[in-house]
Amino acid sequence: MDIRINLERLKGDIKSLSQIGRDKMGGITRPSFSKADLEARGWLKEKIKSAGLTLREDGAGNIFGRLEGKGKAIMAGSHIDTVINGGMFDGSVGVLSALECLRRIKEDGLNISKPLEVASFTDEEGNLVGDFLGSYAFLGTLKRENLEKGLTQFGAPLVEILKGTEFTVDSIMDAHRHRPDIEAFLEIHIEQGPVLETENKPIGIVDCIAGKHYRWCSFLGRASHAGTTPFELRHDAFLGLADFALKGTRYVATKHYGNMMTIGKVNVSPGAFTIIPGQADFSLDFRSTSKETLEELDKSLLALAGDIASTRGLDFSSKIINKTEPVNIPQRIIDIMKEECEKLGFPFMTLPSGAGHDAQLIASVAECGMIFIPCVDGISHSPLEMIDWEDLEKGANLLLHTLLRLEGSVLDS
Numbered sequence: 347m348d349i350r351i352n353l354e355r356l357k358g359d360i361k362s363l364s365q366i367g368r369d370k371m372g373g374i375t376r377p378s379f380s381k382a383d384l385e386a387r388g389w390l391k392e393k394i395k396s397a398g399l400t401l402r403e404d405g406a407g408n409i410f411g412r413l414e415g416k417g418k419a420i421m422a423g424s425h426i427d428t429v430i431n432g433g434m435f436d437g438s439v440g441v442l443s444a445l446e447c448l449r450r451i452k453e454d455g456l457n458i459s460k461p462l463e464v465a466s467f468t469d470e471e472g473n474l475v476g477d478f479l480g481s482y483a484f485l486g487t488l489k490r491e492n493l494e495k496g497l498t499q500f501g502a503p504l505v506e507i508l509k510g511t512e513f514t515v516d517s518i519m520d521a522h523r524h525r526p527d528i529e530a531f532l533e534i535h536i537e538q539g540p541v542l543e544t545e546n547k548p549i550g551i552v553d554c555i556a557g558k559h560y561r562w563c564s565f566l567g568r569a570s571h572a573g574t575t576p577f578e579l580r581h582d583a584f585l586g587l588a589d590f591a592l593k594g595t596r597y598v599a600t601k602h603y604g605n606m607m608t609i610g611k612v613n614v615s616p617g618a619f620t621i622i623p624g625q626a627d628f629s630l631d632f633r634s635t636s637k638e639t640l641e642e643l644d645k646s647l648l649a650l651a652g653d654i655a656s657t658r659g660l661d662f663s664s665k666i667i668n669k670t671e672p673v674n675i676p677q678r679i680i681d682i683m684k685e686e687c688e689k690l691g692f693p694f695m696t697l698p699s700g701a702g703h704d705a706q707l708i709a710s711v712a713e714c715g716m717i718f719i720p721c722v723d724g725i726s727h728s729p730l731e732m733i734d735w736e737d738l739e740k741g742a743n744l745l746l747h748t749l750l751r752l753e754g755s756v757l758d759s
């Protein structure tokens with residue numbers, strides 16, 4: 347028996363969803379719990395119902411559609427929220443491909459034994475109070491204080507934003523109580539990088555997902571007059587940051603090539619033409635697929651910043667904002683995906699994911715697997731995000747066949 351997804355229908359779904367939350371800059375702005383997101387949720391729930399799946403929504407707004415069966419569920423999904431001015435494929439590919447897989451299984455009247463679920467997790471992009479609100483709520487690992495006191499990217503407290511929804515801090519904290527037992531979680535996602543395109547492979551089987559540390563750091567010096575303070579008497583906080591940015595990047599690139607360090611946000615104050623900066627605050631993001639390397643980077647980069655501070659007459663301080671552990675994908679899942687690619691005749695390669703994904707968190711309660719498809723020029727989090735639809739067809743078919751293998755149905759491709 348053979349079974350394939352319906353590409354035209356999946357394409358239609360992705361295009362329809364992309365009409366919700368169109369912004370003036372030609373992209374999609376659909377942060378969780380915004381007006382556009384509430385509309386998109388309504389749209390998705392209708393799709394799940396009309397596919398004949400059992401709809402369920404938890405207290406954090408995570409949405410599920412279930413094909414009944416016995417025992418632990420095999421789940422597949424991703425997220426439908428976007429970054430500000432994002433593209434139409436990040437997240438939606440994962441949710442809508444999973445929906446299409448379940449729809450095909452139901453249409454063909456396949457006799458499944460284990461329950462199958464499509465999942466859409468709230469605020470993967472972290473527009474509210476840190477990344478992965480929905481999947482943390484699903485696991486029950488959120489801190490109430492962060493929800494009650496947390497300020498969102500939009501300046502408003504989370505509790506204010508929740509007033510426009512049916513959700514509350516209590517309902518988010520309770521979301522995990524209704525979590526079904528899950529055996530495995532699969533996620534198909536655009537790669538968000540250039541590797542698959544460069545290697546000319548339509549499928550990437552992820553073998554590990556990088557962990558990351560987010561730190562918020564400051565060099566503190568002394569603001570003084572730009573015209574009258576000699577170089578040797580300055581305590582220029584910005585020069586401390588510049589020195590650290592170059593030396594830190596060189597250290598990671600030479601001693602730990604393949605790992606990443608990025609300074610993505612900088613505030614220099616007082617911030618005037620005529621004043622030597624007294625303070626330089628910056629974000630520090632570093633990532634690795636090895637837990638040991640992550641710890642080593644944490645120690646070495648902080649030590650480097652401390653050395654630079656003392657050489658330049660500055661103080662340095664830093665606090666951890668967020669931390670995720672690297673996750674190795676179980677070999678069983680990787681092997682199943684490789685076998686199914688071979689049966690289906692799809693070229694593939696294995697690769698790590700440098701970006702974080704819901705699958706990385708769900709990995710603490712279920713076996714996880716991830717399928718990447720290429721995105722044009724590696725561009726993501728941008729209105730320019732684009733894919734080749736044939737790659738999506740292959741990726742979604744691999745998802746379908748992996749789901750069926752995990753479920754226990756053996757098919758001839």
Ligand SMILES: [Zn+2]
Binds near residue numbers: 437535
């Ligand atoms: Zn995503």
